[in-house]
Amino acid sequence: MAPSKNSYNISKRKDDIEMTTAKLSKLQYSYEEALEITGHGKYNYGLLLTCFVLIIAMGIDIFGLGIIVTASTCDLDLTLSQIGILSSMSFAGIIVMSYPWGYLSDTRGRKLVLMWAMCGSFISSAISSLSPTWQVLAALRFISSALSSAAESATYALIGECCGTRVRAKYMLLITSALMITPTLYYITAYLIMKLDFTIYLLGIVYRPWRLLTLIMALPLGLAALMLSFFSESPKFLANVGRNEDAVKVLKRMYVANGHDGDSFPVKQIYLEDGNKEDVGVFSLQSLWTQIAPLFKPPLLGRTALLYYLTFVTYIANNSFAIILPTIFNIFFTSYATSAADASFCDLFHLSNTTTVEVKQDPSECKNTIEDNTIWAGCAHGMSFFVLNALISQCAGKRKPLTIIILVIAAIAGVGIDNTGEAISGLVLFYIFLTTAMVFGVISSYFVDLYPTSYRGMIACLGMMVARLSAFTGTNILSGAMTDHCSVALYSGAGIVLSGAVAAFFLPSDSSIPS
Known part of the structure; x- marks a missing residue:
């Protein structure tokens, strides 16, 4: 018996519905699938370069303060205690702003936060070159570092959410290598500028080379903001706050920038594997609590405690020395x-403590020079660490064993620094001890990989608060301990680093982390 016309129409209608459903399903992708479709090309390379400059600008602003303080000691008639206060201003600014930047990064956007922060930091840092007193300089550098510190978390979140899983960890480590090269950049800049000899009376201050150095060191902050203006907000952040259409537009822009035809972009809708959180952009006390509370409750509590302890270990062992290097x-x-x-x-440090006498100089006779050996040692430190971190980034798929190996080697070096019986070999081991900096990028990459999108900015910024509190405390302890209790300080540092190596055994293996 032949089928009726009515049954034929019903069957055809079912086929049409199935075809329509199939077409619609092909238009909706998970975020990671959509990101992979955009490819890897000019947009990613350009964003990597921009993030590289962002980290360099932040590093110069924060850690370059040490060289500015050294260069301005005579002109501002600084005592040792005042030098200590000035040097710690960078860390103090970060401590105060870590939580706000984490909240704003997760609720207002990665790019928006970075743009405002870098512009503000540039203005404050540039004005600090005209500081009439050390108190004004301290206040302006506090503001500058408080603003530029946004780069340390928002930058990693931005690049991590705009690059596919294939290169994400590698890019994280490459960005960290930017932080390693900053000492070379500001030491060389200081060497060139401080060789100049001029005195200009301007606006009631005496304008000398160290002020020009301060201004030049502020320029990367403005350059970073300018470069960032050519890129879009993180599409994952946009999707996370319910702006799916905007997220798709950004992904399409990336697709076109990477060399594809925009008309062939197949993605019309995206969804997040960890779910959207559309109320995250609403400012309220409840929103503040929503951002931070889950980090310290199961199932995130264990990984938060582990990563924050590793942050404490690496930063107290490294940054405590770096700012007074x-x-x-x-x-x-x-x-x-x-x-x-x-x-x-x-x-040598005990000798300096017994022979150094503070001599007051007439500010009109200040030359504010920096020893050449200090410049070359700083350049060697920066370049060697940059190359080493770039090499380590090629092994980004083995983050856990890398962390353990680096921390064990650094701990061994810390024990050996004062036991070689000779100063130069001790200096070499001191360099090796400072390789704990190689772990910074690894920790930052775990902040991105182990936490949902809504909490990445917050977890990283609170991590920076832990880091800088550690460094702030360590710097103030070390400034006195290196002359009177040098060996104790080094042994204590080695012990802390070794405990970090033990803690690193509890990190998840890279193969167990979902992409």
């Missing part, structure tokens, strides 16, 4: 020239 180098090379051949690393 110009002073350490100056003391080392000055004492080495007059010491016995068998003097150890710590002997």
Whole structure:
């Protein structure tokens, strides 16, 4: 019996519905699928370069303060205690603003936060070159570092959410290598500028080379903001706050920028594997609590405690020395020239403590020069760490074993610094001890991989608060301990680093982390 016309129409209608459903299903992709479709090309490389400059600008603004303080010591008639206060202003600014930047990054957007922060930091840093007193300089550098510190979390979130899983960890480590090269950049800049000899009376201040150096070191902040203006907000952030149409438009822009025809872009709708959180952009006390509370409750509590402890270990062992590194180098090379051949690393600091006498200079006679050996040592530190971090980034798929190996080697070096019986070999081991900086990028990449989109900015910014509190405390302890209790300081640092290596065993393997 032949089928009726009515049954034929019903069957055809079912086929049409199935075809329509199939077409619609092909237009909706998960975020990671959509990101992979955009490809990898000019947009990604350009954003990587921009984020590279962002981190360099932040690094110069925060850690370059040490070289500015060294260069301005005579002109501002600084005492040792005032030098300590000035040097710690960078960390103080970060501590105050870590939580706000985390909240704003997760609720207002990665790019928006970075644009405002870098522009504000540029203005404050540039004005600080005209500071009439050390108190004004301290206040302006506090503001500058508080603003530029936004780059340390929002930058990693931005690049991590705009690159596919294939290159994400590698890019995280490459960006960290930007932080390693900053000492070379500001040491070389200082070397060139401080060789100048001029005195200009301007607006009631004496304008000398260190002020020009301060202004030049502020320029990367403005450049970073300018470069960032050519890129879009993180599409994953947009999707997370319910702006799916805008997210698709950004993904399409990336698709076209990477060399594809926009008309062939298949993605019309996207969804997030960890779910959208559309109320995250609403400012309220409830929103603040929503952002932070889950980080300290199961199932995130364990990984938060582990990553924050590793953050504490690496930053107290590294940044505590990094901010006063110009002073350490100056003391080392000055004492080495007059010491016995068998003097150890710590002997030189004890020698400086017993022979140094504070001499007041007439500000009108200040030359504000920096020792050449300090410049070359700083450049060697920056370049070697940059190359090493770039090489390590090629092994981005083995983050856990890399972390353990780096921390174990650094701990061994820390124990050996003052036990070689000779100063130069102790200095080499001191360099190796500072390789704990190689772990910074690894920790930052875990902040992106192990947390939902809504909490990434917050977890990273709170992590920076932990980091800078550690560094702030360590810097103030070390400034006195390196002369009187050098060996104890180094052994304590080595012990802390070794405990970090033990903690790193509890990190998840890369193969177990979902993409």
